[in-house]
Amino acid sequence: MFSPTLVPVNGVKLEVFEAGRQNAGKPVVLCHGWPEHAFSWRHQVPALVEAGYHVIVPNQRGYGNSSRPAEVTDYDIEHLSGDLVALLDHYGYEKATFVGHDWGATVVWGLTLLHPDRVDKVINLSVPYPDRGEKPWVEFIEDLLGTDFYYVHFNRHPxxxxxxxEENPARFLRNMFRKNVPAAEPEPGVALLNLARAQTPPGEPILSDGELAVYVSAFETSGFTGGINWYRNADRNWHLLADVDPVVRQPALMIYAERDVVPRAERLTDFVPNVDVVSLDCGHWIQQEKPEETNQAILTWLGRHTAD
Known part of the structure; x- marks a missing residue:
């Protein structure tokens, strides 16, 4: 990708990749997930620029060469969404279209609830709107999936x-970014940590050796704690969002993957009434596994909503 700059925002510095400055006035902010990086949007950036958009791609706090605060609570939804608001201020924009994948989608949903006046349109991949429910999210997931589910383990065993x-970032990331992964029998322990230590990766690689090297270099520098701290704020976020209007009123596009393990939202239209839904035949790493199809879905939808 293009060369990044370090942008001071909200008390931290974010490593930001930018393209299409000649398209000023049509900002699109791309928000990565875990364990990802701004690099995960490499296939979308040129397509968006060619379509006339100013594309802004931060490594969010905890990732790449962005700041990595020590306090766990510095990674809650108020801080993460505050970073994105400050990023808009830095570029002189009142609002932008925000695109998120995985945890990036969760942040974009939260940003839209906390700062609805700064969000023009929402496009999220893989992770649908998180219905707040009656129980804090970690407790809810623990009841549903047990103590060995990675989301729970991250919180219960800091x-x-x-x-x-961090024993072997290259092995973990190689094993993580796969497609066509066959179903496997459950095994004792935390499946994600078993995967991190597996000598033989399942399925087929999504990344070339050169692309994998970008991720490995980034996480060898940053470590994994910053990104995992996003998970460790799930219950805090549940409380922080208690008193906000839970309805996303902006036009929204939800892109699901048909082979994803992330479940679809049964009540999506209750909370996101102006949503369109697209499904792609792939696994969790949507924009990297099906880049052309992802670009087509995003650009077609944006084209229909340019006057909104």
Whole structure:
């Protein structure tokens, strides 16, 4: 990708990749997930620029060469959404279209609830709107999927997963970014940590050796704790969002993957009434596994909503 700059925002510095400045006035902010990087949007950037958009791609706090605060609570939804608001201020925009994948989608949903006046349109991949429900999210997931589910383990055993992933970042990331992964029998322990230590990766690689090297270099520098701390704020976020209007009123596009393990939202239109839904035949890493189809879905939808 293009060369990044370090942008001071909200008390931290974000490593930001930018393209299409000649298209000023039509900003699109791309928000990565875990364990990802701004690089995960490499296939979307040129297509968006060619279509006339000013594309802004931050490594969010905890990732790449962006700041990595020490306090866990510095990664809650108020801080993460505050970074994006400050990024808009830096570029002189009142609002933008925000696109998120995985945890990036969760941040974009939260940003839209906390700062609705700064969000023009919403496009999210893989992770649908998180219905707040009656129980804090980690407790809810623990009841549903048990204590060995990685989301719960990250919260109940601070530092353990971080150390396992950092034993061999190249092996973990190689094993993580796969497609056509066959179904496997459940095994004892935390499946994600078992995957991190597996000598033989499942399925087929999504990344070339050169692309994988970009991720490995980034996480060898940053470690995994910053990104995992996003998970460790799930219940805090549940409380922080208690008193906001839970309805996303902006035009929205939800892109699901048909082979994803992330479940679809049964009540999506209750909370996102102006949503269109697209499904692509792929696994979780949508924009990297099906880049052309992803670009077509995003650009077609944006084209229909340019006058909104």
């Amino acid at each position: 530092g353990v997963a971080d150390a396992v992933l």
